[in-house]
Amino acid sequence: xxxxxxxxxxxxxxxxxxxxxxxxxxxxxxxxxxxxxxxxxxxxxxxxxxxxxxxxxxxxxxxxxxxxxxxxxxxxxxxxxxxxxxxxxxxxxxxxxxxxxxxxxxxxxxxxxxxxxxxxxxxxxxxxxxxxxxxxxxxxxxxxxxxxxxxxxxxxxxxxxxxxxxxxxxxxxxxxxxxxxxxxxxxxxxxxxxxxxxxxxxxxxxxxxxxxxxxxxxxxxxxxxxxxxxxxxxxxxxxxxxxxxxxxxxxxxxxxxxxxxxxxxxxxxxxxxxxxxxxxxxxxxxxxxxxxxxxxxxxxxxxxxxxxxxxxxxxxxxxxxxxxxxxxxxxxxxxxxxxxxxxxxxxxxxxxxxxxxxxxxxxxxxxxxxxxxxxxxxxxxxxxxxxxxxxxxxxxxxxxxxxxxxxxxxxxxxxxxxxxxxxxxxxxxxxxxxxxxxxxxxxxxxxxxxxxxxxxxxxxxxxxxxxxxxxxxxxxxxxxxxxxxxxxxxxxxxxxxxxxxxxxxxxxxxxxxxxxxxxxxxxxxxxxxxxxxxxxxxxxxxxxxxxxxxxxxxxxxxxxxxxxxxxxxxxxxxxxxxxxxxxxxxxxxxxxxxxxxxxxxxxxxxxxxxxxxxxxxxxxxxxxxxxxxxxxxxxxxxxxxxxxxxxxxxxxxxxxxxxxxxxx
Amino acid sequence: xxxxxxxxxxxxxxxxxxxxxxxxxxxxxxxxxxxxxxxxxxxxxxxxxxxxxxxxxxxxxxxxxxxxxxxxxxxxxxxxxxxxxx
Numbered sequence: 001x002x003x004x005x006x007x008x009x010x011x012x013x014x015x016x017x018x019x020x021x022x023x024x025x026x027x028x029x030x031x032x033x034x035x036x037x038x039x040x041x042x043x044x045x046x047x048x049x050x051x052x053x054x055x056x057x058x059x060x061x062x063x064x065x066x067x068x069x070x071x072x073x074x075x076x077x078x079x080x081x082x083x084x085x086x087x088x089x090x091x092x093x094x095x096x097x098x099x100x101x102x103x104x105x106x107x108x109x110x111x112x113x114x115x116x117x118x119x120x121x122x123x124x125x126x127x128x129x130x131x132x133x134x135x136x137x138x139x140x141x142x143x144x145x146x147x148x149x150x151x152x153x154x155x156x157x158x159x160x161x162x163x164x165x166x167x168x169x170x171x172x173x174x175x176x177x178x179x180x181x182x183x184x185x186x187x188x189x190x191x192x193x194x195x196x197x198x199x200x201x202x203x204x205x206x207x208x209x210x211x212x213x214x215x216x217x218x219x220x221x222x223x224x225x226x227x228x229x230x231x232x233x234x235x236x237x238x239x240x241x242x243x244x245x246x247x248x249x250x251x252x253x254x255x256x257x258x259x260x261x262x263x264x265x266x267x268x269x270x271x272x273x274x275x276x277x278x279x280x281x282x283x284x285x286x287x288x289x290x291x292x293x294x295x296x297x298x299x300x301x302x303x304x305x306x307x308x309x310x311x312x313x314x315x316x317x318x319x320x321x322x323x324x325x326x327x328x329x330x331x332x333x334x335x336x337x338x339x340x341x342x343x344x345x346x347x348x349x350x351x352x353x354x355x356x357x358x359x360x361x362x363x364x365x366x367x368x369x370x371x372x373x374x375x376x377x378x379x380x381x382x383x384x385x386x387x388x389x390x391x392x393x394x395x396x397x398x399x400x401x402x403x404x405x406x407x408x409x410x411x412x413x414x415x416x417x418x419x420x421x422x423x424x425x426x427x428x429x430x431x432x433x434x435x436x437x438x439x440x441x442x443x444x445x446x447x448x449x450x451x452x453x454x455x456x457x458x459x460x461x462x463x464x465x466x467x468x469x470x471x472x473x474x475x476x477x478x479x480x481x482x483x484x485x486x487x488x489x490x491x492x493x494x495x496x497x498x499x500x501x502x503x504x505x506x507x508x509x510x511x512x513x514x515x516x517x518x519x520x521x522x523x524x525x526x527x528x529x530x531x532x533x534x535x536x537x538x539x540x541x542x543x544x545x546x547x548x549x550x551x552x553x554x555x556x557x558x559x560x561x562x563x564x565x566x567x568x569x570x571x572x573x574x575x576x577x578x579x580x581x582x583x584x585x586x587x588x589x590x591x592x593x594x595x596x597x598x599x600x601x602x603x604x605x606x607x608x609x610x611x612x613x614x615x616x617x618x619x620x621x622x623x624x625x626x627x628x629x630x631x632x633x634x635x636x637x638x639x640x641x642x643x644x645x646x647x648x649x650x651x652x653x654x655x656x657x658x659x660x661x662x663x664x
Numbered sequence: 665x666x667x668x669x670x671x672x673x674x675x676x677x678x679x680x681x682x683x684x685x686x687x688x689x690x691x692x693x694x695x696x697x698x699x700x701x702x703x704x705x706x707x708x709x710x711x712x713x714x715x716x717x718x719x720x721x722x723x724x725x726x727x728x729x730x731x732x733x734x735x736x737x738x739x740x741x742x743x744x745x746x747x748x749x750x
Contacts, residue, residue, distance in 0.1 A: 450698020602683030623703030
């Protein structure tokens with residue numbers, strides 16, 4: 001796991017990248033790969049690599065080339081089936097100098113060209129430079145586990161694992177917040193690739209390959225989520241057959257992620273079903289001194305300690321815990337945003353930053369996590385809510401149909417919204433669109449869109465006439481309407497929150513901030529394709545979420561964990577920031593002058609929000625809207641300060657030990 | 665009368681941090697516009713009870729009474745609410 005970066009001159013007039021620029025780019029990615037640094041440079045292209053050594057510790061350095069030193073690669077990630085691919089390539093006459101997966105990628109690309117990517121099972125961001133053909137290939141894994149950004153500027157392509165590296169290597173690139181990025185954040189709860197938070201910076205979408213060659217650029221989607229159309233592609237067996245197939249696929253996916261490493265692999269353990277199962281399967285693959293890592297909260301409301309310990313007792317792991325308070329969240333939040341490089345509406349990434357620090361301090365570089373299970377097997381309340389709303393929409397005047405919502409949200413019975421007429425207005429919005437794309441996500445999106453009322457008039461003017469939802473829905477897969485409704489809802493979830501938030505702000509960025517690599521058995525290629533083929537009822541049976549997964553888990557996980565009511569992972573939001581002794585950066589970010597300078601939000605409105613929240617610090621009752629508004633404003637303000645106002649070149653460490661390969 | 669409306673308007677603008685007061689018309693749906701969410705309804709009721717000395721019964725918690733500035737003001741006046749001196 002690593003950071004990659006590079007600069008390639010596309011226009012004939014563009015100058016060659018300097019060693020200094022490449023060094024700065026690698027330096028900005030230092031946290032992703034502190035073990036080794038390498039640079040390749042010729043008259044048109046430069047590649048930079050910051051390495052976290054996990055496989056082939058002695059000879060896996062990058063940039064790495066093919067045998068005749070014409071094709072160069074920098075690579076961030078893992079190809080878990082590289083051993084099998086190497087064998088296949090050997091049978092075709094190829095030989096290998098190293099034991100690294102990187103060399104397998106280069107060779108696979110020589111053998112199969114762009115077709116190589118679809119043979120990979122793993123998580124990757126790759127840049128390949130063909131110095132003979134003057135061709136640059138950028139590629140990213142199926143669901144976007146590993147990040148990759150690029151900018152085209154003054155005849156050059158500048159790319160990197162993180163935006164800060166692009167800014168460090170190309171100081172002449174203007175650093176400006178893109179209003180469309182803020183618009184998407186306050187709609188989907190995240191930006192959706194290719195949209196980034198900065199003008200001129202593009203995120204390469206998951207599953208894509210982008211190729212620059214002989215003055216042209218082409219981009220293609222080599223993989224995208226796909227679901228059965230009627231019986232076409234549908235899993236044929238019973239739910240018990242599905243359990244067996246999923247059990248085998250998950251065991252294999254976890255085993256690969258355990259054994260394809262030359263360092264020990266541990267596991268996160270939240271106390272929920274998904275990470276408990278992953279930890280159990282990881283332990284099964286390698287039980288010797290298996291290490292697990294958990295978050296605990298000083299606020300009981302968020303804490304899941306008892307379930308975590310139940311699982312630890314079951315597998316006897318060496319367990320580590322970090323106890324997180326509101327104050328911890330406030331203290332690390334600026335650093336969290338330095339790594340997310342985007343605003344967030346929840347503080348949930350912050351505790352994960354502290355968790356990966358614990359992992360690193362325990363001497364572990366790689367962890368398994370349960371991410372992806374809720375998307376692949378329909379775990380979120382959103383899927384159940386959509387099902388009830390569609391059921392209700394068939395008889396909109398029904399009195400008892402909407403009452404099923406109370407099963408999903410028991411608090412409703414204690415809320416004013418339990419009053420029928422009010423509930424109808426809250427949850428019954430848009431029932432007439434029950435069969436249209438996006439219906440499932442409307443309540444979530446509307447909750448964020450409502451907060452756009454905080455936008456400054458300048459920002460509103462720049463966004464006039466834009467409709468983020470409509471633009472997104474125009475990019476849905478052309479098979480979308482042939483899929484089951486649950487599959488449609490899952491697809492939208494994968495396209496938006498999975499890659500933009502869960503695997504990024506809550507995943508890669510928090511892990512790599514402390515040089516830890518995450519591995520995700522539920523996002524294994526075989527697992528994705530298998531679970532996508534299941535009939536909707538195997539995943540969501542009536543309102544029983546992840547039904548078939550629970551059947552698998554019973555063999556490995558205590559039933560108290562399998563049968564517990566799903567608790568979404570949450571951390572204290574606004575509450576983290578309102579204390580009397582809160583760190584100084586908060587008052588500064590909320591001050592009229594810094595709000596005016598950033599120009600993103602209306603200072604008067606933010607001041608009303610902030611006054612309201614400060615006055616409530618004692619009883620701690622914040623509405624969902626207040627929570628999202630506070631976290632959204634604070635994080636956007638931090639983003640502006642750290643990336644636009646005072647982008648800290650000084651914060652980029654100077655890289656001393658590095659290998660430089662010069663070529664003519 | 666219009667006093668009451670101003671008081672309620674000011675409350676909504678500040679409690680629900682409305683940056684552009686022109687967004688809040690007399691008949692704007694507070695629920696559909698997203699200004700007021702499920703917890704927000706509680707805040708509106710608590711405000712009306714303390715500001716106008718009324719008590720809102722369960723069966724009065726309906727959109728017809730609470731979902732727009734003009735409906736709230738009409739509801740308060742039907743209930744005989746008077747601003748409580750503070």
